[in-house]
Structure formats: C-alpha cells, structure tokens
Amino acid sequence: MQDFRLDQVLVEVGSEESPIFRSLRRALPDLPFTFVGDGEFGWADLMAGRDLLGQGKRQLLLMRHKGDFLKKCPGSEGQVCCNYFVINFASNCPMECSYCYLQDYLAHNPLLKVFSNVNDLLEEAHQLLSKHRRFFFRIGTGEITDSLALDPYIGYSAEIVPFFAEQPNALLELKTKSDRVEGLLGLDPKGRVVVSWSMNPQRVIDADEHLTASFDERLMAARRCQEAGYRLGFHFDPIIEYAGWEKDYGEMVERIFATVDYRRIAWLSMGVLRNTPSLKRIMRQRFPSTRLLSGEQVSCPDGKMRYFQPLRVSMYRKMLRWIRNASPTVFVYLCMESREVWEQVFGFAPSCEKELGNQMAHD
Ligand code: SF4
Incomplete structure (x- = not known):
C-alpha cells in the first residue's frame, strides 16, 4: 500500500495523557x-491557499470528542435502511478516492481528527448495549x-476490539480500503468483529482510489483476518x-471467493x-482527469x-449472479x-429496516 503523507500532529492540550497520544x-x-489550546487550531492559516481538503487531511489533530460517539446511521431518504449504528472515533480519511x-x-x-477520549467512547457503548440487551446492534x-488506515x-x-469481543448483543464492523490489519491479528474477536473491505477491480482502484491498498493487498489482508478468527465483509x-x-x-x-472461505463471510x-x-x-x-463525471x-x-x-x-442482477455462482447462500x-x-x-424487499438488520445480525 502506498503511504499517505502526514505533515504534522496537532495535540489539543489534555490529550497527551491518552494511549492514542503514546x-x-x-x-x-x-x-x-x-500542542494547541482547546479550539485554537488556526487551521485556516495553516492551510491558506490551495486544496484545503488535501492539506487538511495531512494535519492530524488529536483532540477530545465532546458530543456523543454513537449514533444511528442516517441512511438516505426513501431508501431501504439496514439499521446500523456508527461510532465516530475519527473524522476524515488520509486516502484520496475521487468520489x-x-x-x-x-x-x-477537513482536518484529520482523531478523538483521544477512548474511555468515554467505551463507556457510552457500554451504557447503550447494557440498557438494551434484547436488541442486537450492528455497529461500524x-x-x-476509514476504520483501519x-x-x-x-x-x-x-x-475497541477486546471490548466488543465481550458484548453479547453487538457486532462491530471495521470497514477499510487499506491493508493495515497487523493490530488486529493478535486479538481474539470471539466472533463479534467483522472486518470488511470496499472492493473494486484494480482498474478502478488505479484510476479513482488513490493512496489505498491494491486489490491483491486488500484480499490478502482479508485472508489474514479470516485466519486470525475474524468474520469478513465485502462491499462492492x-x-x-x-x-x-x-x-x-x-x-x-x-478471485474473492477463490481466496477466502465463503462460510466466514458475514455479508x-x-x-x-x-x-x-x-x-x-x-x-x-x-x-479533473476522473472519468466518473462523464456517465449519465x-x-x-x-x-x-x-x-x-x-x-x-441490470448491474446488480449480474453481480448477484456471479456471487450466487460462487456461493448460493452468502448474505x-x-x-x-x-x-x-x-x-x-x-x-x-425487507418489510422494515428491523427485519433487514436482524437478518444480517443472525445470518
Ligand atoms: S477510503 Fe473511504 S473515506 Fe477514505 S477517501 Fe476513500 S472513500 Fe473516502
């Protein structure tokens, strides 16, 4: 995987005690x-000039998160929702997909923010999961x-993996376009963690998914995670x-089905x-050279x-046919x-979002 560039780390005073800082x-x-004071980042000065977005994601800001970490995925109006919760442990991504x-x-x-108060995150997750033990949570x-870059x-x-490994009513999904899985391999997910990859053919990766891992690297990382006891997900x-x-x-x-065990694929x-x-x-x-702007x-x-x-x-039906040829039962x-x-x-179509969420949780 090509290395993305970070220019500096800004540390909000108070965050230097966190394990993330170390x-x-x-x-x-x-x-x-x-070191910067609370809210005094002066990022507009830092990035005066061109490509605010590109420069912003090269400044990593370690700071406390002051609001809620967990929220329900907003979905998209009028579309079928899969009843998913999200934890925002960071904001923005060091990779550069054109779309x-x-x-x-x-x-x-646009700063690349990482939130240092991981204990607050875990406490909030504990409160939510223990209060609703009869509800099954899928959390990403x-x-x-990006979950792993x-x-x-x-x-x-x-x-976070050891915490979720102990939760009886949650499945954590770590979703990535990187191959940075080393930190996962020595942990025991106890069936409670799905590591998933957004997948595209190498031609698309070369053209539009800059600084991400190649198709082969993603697939090899998936296999390593499978061997380490994780369930897998793939997002086309x-x-x-x-x-x-x-x-x-x-x-x-x-290629995917020839490399990983379809029985370990959660979805x-x-x-x-x-x-x-x-x-x-x-x-x-x-x-400017992307071809994604030209189609109707x-x-x-x-x-x-x-x-x-x-x-x-027609595209979905073809994809589904290829998937079903390789595995008739995968969700x-x-x-x-x-x-x-x-x-x-x-x-x-699922009769309600709860039905879809339940199918995914128990498949
Ligand atoms: S990997 Fe995901 S979050 Fe990162 S730039 Fe690409 S699409 Fe955006």
Missing part, C-alpha cells in the same frame, strides 16, 4: 508535534473515516459502469456510484444522482437503494 509518538517519531463524499461533507472541517466505525499510528483497534460499492466492467467485476468476484453489499451536484463540483476541481446519471428522491434505474437493476444486501430496486433484484 501510540502516535511511538509510530511517528519524525513528525512535528504541536469520496467526505470531500463535500467535511469541506469546511467507518462512516466519516490510521491503525498502525493510533492503535484504536487494540482499544461504488460499482462503476464502463466499457468492459462485466469482465473486471466478474473476475473480481471469482456482502452492493451499491452503484452516487454523487451530488456539489460533490461533482469538488471532483472536477480536485480530480439521474437525480433520485434522496437528492443523490445515480445511474438510470434499469441500468442499476447480500443493497446499500442505499429503493424498495423498487430491491424487488427487481431480489424479488423481495
């Missing part, structure tokens, strides 16, 4: 560490960051349509490329633009798609 010091001895929605979502808040950490520097997995998202996509995606699915998801007019503007500025897309009820519905359905769901699309692809 990990950062150990892992990044050559980087300048600057990344964080470029728009964090446009005015990869909504506004920073792990060798911050050691977060060593803090965003699926990109281009001349010859069928060959690339068909081979990709084959697979599929979702096509989505964007918004404002994200497109940012992509045009930051990645239509506006959907949730405000996002996607390929025409008949094209989406597959659609990410951010309408009930209508679900019905055309699978012949049914």
Whole structure:
C-alpha cells in the first residue's frame, strides 16, 4: 500500500495523557508535534491557499470528542435502511478516492481528527448495549473515516476490539480500503468483529482510489483476518459502469471467493456510484482527469444522482449472479437503494429496516 503523507500532529492540550497520544509518538517519531489550546487550531492559516481538503487531511489533530460517539446511521431518504449504528472515533480519511463524499461533507472541517477520549467512547457503548440487551446492534466505525488506515499510528483497534469481543448483543464492523490489519491479528474477536473491505477491480482502484491498498493487498489482508478468527465483509460499492466492467467485476468476484472461505463471510453489499451536484463540483476541481463525471446519471428522491434505474437493476442482477455462482447462500444486501430496486433484484424487499438488520445480525 502506498503511504499517505502526514505533515504534522496537532495535540489539543489534555490529550497527551491518552494511549492514542503514546501510540502516535511511538509510530511517528519524525513528525512535528504541536500542542494547541482547546479550539485554537488556526487551521485556516495553516492551510491558506490551495486544496484545503488535501492539506487538511495531512494535519492530524488529536483532540477530545465532546458530543456523543454513537449514533444511528442516517441512511438516505426513501431508501431501504439496514439499521446500523456508527461510532465516530475519527473524522476524515488520509486516502484520496475521487468520489469520496467526505470531500463535500467535511469541506469546511477537513482536518484529520482523531478523538483521544477512548474511555468515554467505551463507556457510552457500554451504557447503550447494557440498557438494551434484547436488541442486537450492528455497529461500524467507518462512516466519516476509514476504520483501519490510521491503525498502525493510533492503535484504536487494540482499544475497541477486546471490548466488543465481550458484548453479547453487538457486532462491530471495521470497514477499510487499506491493508493495515497487523493490530488486529493478535486479538481474539470471539466472533463479534467483522472486518470488511470496499472492493473494486484494480482498474478502478488505479484510476479513482488513490493512496489505498491494491486489490491483491486488500484480499490478502482479508485472508489474514479470516485466519486470525475474524468474520469478513465485502462491499462492492461504488460499482462503476464502463466499457468492459462485466469482465473486471466478474473476475473480481471469482478471485474473492477463490481466496477466502465463503462460510466466514458475514455479508456482502452492493451499491452503484452516487454523487451530488456539489460533490461533482469538488471532483472536477480536485480530480479533473476522473472519468466518473462523464456517465449519465439521474437525480433520485434522496437528492443523490445515480445511474438510470434499469441500468442499476441490470448491474446488480449480474453481480448477484456471479456471487450466487460462487456461493448460493452468502448474505447480500443493497446499500442505499429503493424498495423498487430491491424487488427487481431480489424479488423481495425487507418489510422494515428491523427485519433487514436482524437478518444480517443472525445470518
Ligand atoms: S477510503 Fe473511504 S473515506 Fe477514505 S477517501 Fe476513500 S472513500 Fe473516502
């Protein structure tokens, strides 16, 4: 995996007592560490000039998180939701996918933040899980960051995996486009942790997933995690349509099933490329040579633009056929798609989000 660049670490005063600070010091001895007061980051000065987003994600800010760590995944209006909770242990991502929605979502808040008060995170999770023991929680950490890209520097997995391994009513998902799994391999997940990869053919990775791990690296990392006792997930998202996509995606699915044990796969998801007019503007500025801006897309009820519905359905059906050829039983769901699309692809749509969440939790 190509190394992404960090320029400096900013440490909010008070965060120097945390285990995350000690990990950062150990892992990044050559980087300048600057202590800053609460809220005094002066990042606008630091980054005066061009490509605020690109520069922002190279400044790692270690700080306390003051609000709630856990929240329900907001989903997307009018789309079937999979009843998922998210833990935000960090904000922004050091990798550079041209289509990344964080470029728009964090446009005015682009520093790479890592939250130092991990004990508060664990206490909040403990309160929620113990109060609702009859409810099964699927919880992910990869909504506004990548779950593992920073792990060798911050050691977060060593803090949270042992906690979730002991929870009877939760499954933790660590979702990544990196191959940074070393911190996971010596821990015992006790069946309670799924490590998942967003997968695309190497052609798409080369063109649009900059600074991420290659397809082979992701797949090898998945195998190592499987061997270490983790369950696996794969997200075919965003699926990109281009001349010859069928060959690339068909081979990709084959390679995955030839490398990992399908019985260890907790779930697979599929979702096509989505964007918004404002994200497109940012992509045009930051990645002028991307070809993702040229295909035809239509506006959907949730405000996002996607390929025409008949094209989406046809793409999902082909993907599903390749997956079913390799494994007739693995659990597959659609990410951010309408009930209508679900019905055309699978012949049914979950009657409610709880039904889908339960199927995923117990499959
Ligand atoms: S890996 Fe994910 S979070 Fe990071 S830049 Fe790519 S899409 Fe965004």
